[in-house]
Amino acid sequence: MFLNRNDKCWCGSGLKYKKCHMEFDEKIKKLKEQGYKVPTRRMIKSNKQIEGIRESAKINNGLLNIIGENIREGMSTEDINTLAHEYTISHGGIPADLNYDGYPKSICTSVNNVVCHGIPSEDVILKDGDIINVDATTMLNGYYSDASRMYEIGNVSEEAKKIVKITKECLYKGIESIKPWKSTLGDIAAAIQEHAESNGYSVVREFGGHGVGLAIHEEPFVCHYGKRGTGMILVPGMVFTIEPMINGGSHEIFINRDNGWTVFTADGELSAQWEHTLLVTETGVEIISK
Numbered sequence: 001m002f003l004n005r006n007d008k009c010w011c012g013s014g015l016k017y018k019k020c021h022m023e024f025d026e027k028i029k030k031l032k033e034q035g036y037k038v039p040t041r042r043m044i045k046s047n048k049q050i051e052g053i054r055e056s057a058k059i060n061n062g063l064l065n066i067i068g069e070n071i072r073e074g075m076s077t078e079d080i081n082t083l084a085h086e087y088t089i090s091h092g093g094i095p096a097d098l099n100y101d102g103y104p105k106s107i108c109t110s111v112n113n114v115v116c117h118g119i120p121s122e123d124v125i126l127k128d129g130d131i132i133n134v135d136a137t138t139m140l141n142g143y144y145s146d147a148s149r150m151y152e153i154g155n156v157s158e159e160a161k162k163i164v165k166i167t168k169e170c171l172y173k174g175i176e177s178i179k180p181w182k183s184t185l186g187d188i189a190a191a192i193q194e195h196a197e198s199n200g201y202s203v204v205r206e207f208g209g210h211g212v213g214l215a216i217h218e219e220p221f222v223c224h225y226g227k228r229g230t231g232m233i234l235v236p237g238m239v240f241t242i243e244p245m246i247n248g249g250s251h252e253i254f255i256n257r258d259n260g261w262t263v264f265t266a267d268g269e270l271s272a273q274w275e276h277t278l279l280v281t282e283t284g285v286e287i288i289s290k
Helices: 022-033 047-070 077-090 158-176 185-198
Strands: 108-111 114-116 131-140 143-152 209-211 218-222 239-242 245-247 253-255 263-265 271-273 276-280 285-289
Touching (some): 047 131, 047 143, 114 131, 114 271, 131 158, 131 271, 143 158, 158 245, 158 271, 185 218
Antiparallel strands (some): 108 131, 114 263, 239 276
């Protein structure tokens, strides 16, 4: 879509193009001419949209906080789901996971060797020494935020503590690699893979981060393994998750055939995951939901 300088900007801000995204588009054009893969306009969030995502994240962060204050040995993963659901609804949000592609619960609860998409159940009781990932996505007024955290139950082994710690470090290595107008999705992937493998761990291949904000999953796909300098260049206004899934053994996985959702490590080794929703800014990156 061609715009004149005095036309209203394509982002919906209401500002004239020359006062809003004209300079931005000129930079994008130059990068594309240089051979870079560049984001589409649909991937660039307006200030209004970003503020909506931030408001959603207040609820999403709050429910992960309340889970951290209450999670304990003897609690079922269904108890955690109920707590998260009630917190979200009482704060005006909607649990975005519920009924997404038929998913039956409001959050995901992945214990020990479950990589992701563990379905809360009254039959899964947290035990001393367990590690668990709780993954939550909240929708508020049409805007989405997404994050997950690891929780340690009781007396956790040194092995379990280490994978939880290194996985969080992988997430932050990925975040630290983001340099607006300079770095690429491949830089994020390489930073995560290098840190995981240097500590004797492997990176799950089949799942990754994703754009988020106007829908629960958007483009681009954010891979957690790869080569520096490859993939889409990162520019201000992009909102996406980084959510490395790190396995204690092989990166191989399998999906539970009975429910079609729950993902396990193929060798039964531990797995951990941390996830943040991020905004690329002109100067770096803002963590919106964590």
